[in-house]
Every structure is written in structure tokens, then in C-alpha cells.
Amino acid sequence: MNLLKQLRTRTLLRLFAVLAVALIGLYTLLPTLAATGRLYLTPATITVAKDAEVRVALRIDPGTEINGAGGELTYDAGKLELTGLDDTGTAFPNIEETTVSSGKLTMIRTTDGPTVSTDSLIVTVLFRALASNGSTTISLTGNAAHDTTYTDPTAEGATVNFSSPSSPAPNPTPAKPSTPPGSPPSPTGNPTPTPQAPAETIPEETPPTTEEHTEHDGVITIQEQRTEPKLLLLGISIALAVLIVGGSFAFIRYRRNKSMFVPPTPALNSPPAAPPPPKTPIENMPWPHTDEPGTVIKPPQKK
Numbered sequence: 151m152n153l154l155k156q157l158r159t160r161t162l163l164r165l166f167a168v169l170a171v172a173l174i175g176l177y178t179l180l181p182t183l184a185a186t187g188r189l190y191l192t193p194a195t196i197t198v199a200k201d202a203e204v205r206v207a208l209r210i211d212p213g214t215e216i217n218g219a220g221g222e223l224t225y226d227a228g229k230l231e232l233t234g235l236d237d238t239g240t241a242f243p244n245i246e247e248t249t250v251s252s253g254k255l256t257m258i259r260t261t262d263g264p265t266v267s268t269d270s271l272i273v274t275v276l277f278r279a280l281a282s283n284g285s286t287t288i289s290l291t292g293n294a295a296h297d298t299t300y301t302d303p304t305a306e307g308a309t310v311n312f313s314s315p316s317s318p319a320p321n322p323t324p325a326k327p328s329t330p331p332g333s334p335p336s337p338t339g340n341p342t343p344t345p346q347a348p349a350e351t352i353p354e355e356t357p358p359t360t361e362e363h364t365e366h367d368g369v370i371t372i373q374e375q376r377t378e379p380k381l382l383l384l385g386i387s388i389a390l391a392v393l394i395v396g397g398s399f400a401f402i403r404y405r406r407n408k409s410m411f412v413p414p415t416p417a418l419n420s421p422p423a424a425p426p427p428p429k430t431p432i433e434n435m436p437w438p439h440t441d442e443p444g445t446v447i448k449p450p451q452k453k
Contacts (some may be wrong), residue, residue, distance in 0.1 A: 186212070186213045186214050186301040186302070186303060187210060187212040187214065187294060187301050188211045188213070188303050188304050189208075189209075189210045189219070189290065189292045189303045189304065189305045190208075190209060190210075190211075190290070190306035191206050191207065191288060191308035192206070192207050192308070193206070195308065196308065196310055198311075198312065199313055200279055200281065200314070200315070201278065201280075202279050203276060203277070203279075204276070205236075205275075205276055206275045206277070207271055207274045208223070208271075208272045208273050208274070209269060209270065209271050210272055211268075211269040211303075212268075212270075212303065213303070214296070214301060215266070216266055216267070216295060217260060217261045217263075217266065217296055218242070218246070218258070218259065218261070218294065218295045218296075219259060219272050219293070219294040219295075220246075220256070220257055220258035220294075221256075221272065221290055221291065221292030222254065222257075222291050223255040223256075223288055223290055223307075224289040224290075225254075225277070226286045226287075227252050229280050229284075229286040230277040230278070230288070230310065231277060231278040231280055232250060232275070232276070232277055233278050235248070235273050236273070236275075236276060238274070239271050240271050240272060241266050241270035241271060241272070242259030242261055242266070242272050242273075243261070243262060244259060244260040245259060246258040246259060246260055257272070259272055265296065281312040282313075282314050284311075285309060285312065286309075286310050287307060287309050287310075288307050288308045290305045290307040
């Protein structure tokens with residue numbers, strides 16, 4: 151029994167040792183396997199004058215499929231002023247985060263769904279040069295991911311050199327040409343111009359126009375449209391619609407009023423109406439006879 155227990159214990163210890171060595175080796179190899187791709191700024195070196203615009207593109211060459219990337223740019227705020235971001239041509243249109251502080255810019259962008267596996271633009275960063283000499287560095291750190299798996303690409307920043315603008319050379323004053331020999335002398339007196347009646351111009355009547363401004367891809371185009379024919383057709387259409395609707399209502403109203411005043415036509419097979427009862431002669435009426443309330447008619451005197 152003791153021998154069996156010792157064999158089991160030794161076997162378990164060997165298994166634990168093998169697992170520990172495997173875990174250590176896997177932990178050592180994981181960072182090497184995960185580091186894929188390159189996150190960089192381009193151009194890597196740029197020379198500008200004071201107050202000039204500095205455009206630096208943040209790009210990534212992933213080396214594998216990703217659907218999100220981000221970077222943190224650190225710069226000298228005394229030499230570069232952040233003025234904006236340009237997303238034109240980006241492969242990551244969804245803005246997840248944009249944070250700006252003094253001398254630091256943090257951005258995270260994602261795709262609309264499809265993955266990116268080739269060298270692509272993330273965003274273009276715009277600065278304004280504040281220095282006139284020397285240089286400065288834009289440092290970059292960042293990462294990329296496919297869903298929740300990070301690729302840990304290497305990061306490369308950029309260097310900005312400042313130069314003073316050179317003063318332009320003065321333009322020489324052209325010499326005044328001399329009069330060649332044999333040329334006619336210039337007139338000394340001012341000739342009196344012959345008065346001419348000004349030609350009468352009749353302004354051409356043009357229909358009023360409107361300008362339509364259309365913005366497409368950042369370019370504003372102006373299209374001129376003539377409005378008089380459209381307004382005339384619109385007015386004629388409205389007038390015809392009013393006449394048709396008004397005439398319809400008037401006709402319906404006329405038919406209704408006419409049917410109210412037309413006496414009903416008697417039926418062909420109906421019996422003739424009974425004649426009115428004969429009136430009682432006044433001599434045969436009982437007396438005193440009251441024809442109307444409050445009035446008494448006396449019997450006639452017989453002669």
C-alpha cells in the first residue's frame with residue numbers, strides 16, 4: 151500500500167511539473183506572438199515655417215485582420231497648436247473616443263463591420279506651427295484589435311523641424327525705354343475729342359433667377375435656375391384647380407336647390423283627388439254664427 155501511494159504521489163508531482171513548464175513557456179511566447187503590425191505617423195519628418203499648417207497622418211499596417219485602432223499623440227503645446235482632425239479617406243469611420251488635453255490627443259476609431267488587413271488611414275491630425283526655429287517630436291503610442299483580441303503593433307512618431315521664411319529678393323526697377331530715332335514726335339497738345347452722342351442701350355429684361363447651392367464632398371457648387379416659367383405654370387395649375395372645384399360645388403348646389411322647388415309629380419295610377427266639401431249657404435247656418443273668434447255675424451234681414 152505504501153508503495154502504491156508513493157508511485158501515485160510521484161506521478162502527480164511529475165504532471166504538475168510538466169504543466170508548470172508549459173504555462174511558463176506559453177506566458178513567455180504570448181507577447182511575441184501578439185505583437186503584430188505597425189502604427190505610425192507620416193511623414194516621419196516634416197519642415198515648416200512659423201504659422202504654417204502641419205498635416206500628420208496616423209496610419210496602421212496591421213499585418214492581420216482588425217476592426218479597431220487607436221493612438222495617443224503627445225506633442226509640445228508651445229510649438230504646435232492642434233487645430234483639427236480630418237477623417238477623409240479613413241478606413242475607421244466610427245468615432246469611439248476623442249480626448250484633447252494640453253499637449254495630448256487620444257483617439258479610438260472602429261470600422262462599420264468589415265475588417266481591415268492592409269495599410270490604412272485612421273485619421274489626419276492638423277497642427278499650426280508656433281515656433282520659427284528648432285524642432286519638436288510628436289510621440290505616439292497605441293494599439294489595434296480584432297473584437298477583443300489586441301495585436302500590440304509597434305508605434306512610430308514623427309519629427310517637425312521649424313525654419314524661418316527667407317526674405318524675397320527685391321525686384322529690379324525696369325529701365326524706361328528711350329525714343330528710337332526716326333520715330334514721329336509725340337504730340338505736345340491734347341487733341342480735342344469729337345463729341346459723340348452716346349449710344350442708347352435698352353436693358354434686356356431677364357426673368358428673375360435663383361441660385362441653388364449644393365455641397366458635395368466639401369465642394370460647394372452654385373446652379374442658376376430660372377423661376378418665371380415655373381411660377382407661371384404653377385399659377386395656371388392653381389387657377390384651373392380652383393375653377394374645377396368651384397364649378398363642381400356650384401353645380402351640385404344648383405341641382406339640390408332645383409329639386410327642392412320642383413313639385414312632386416303625381417303617380418299615373420293614383421285615384422283622382424276628392425273635391426272640396428261644399429260650403430254651407432249663409433242662410434242655412436245656425437244663428438248667431440261666429441265666423442271668427444270674437445266676431446258675431448247677424449242673420450240677414452228677409453225682405
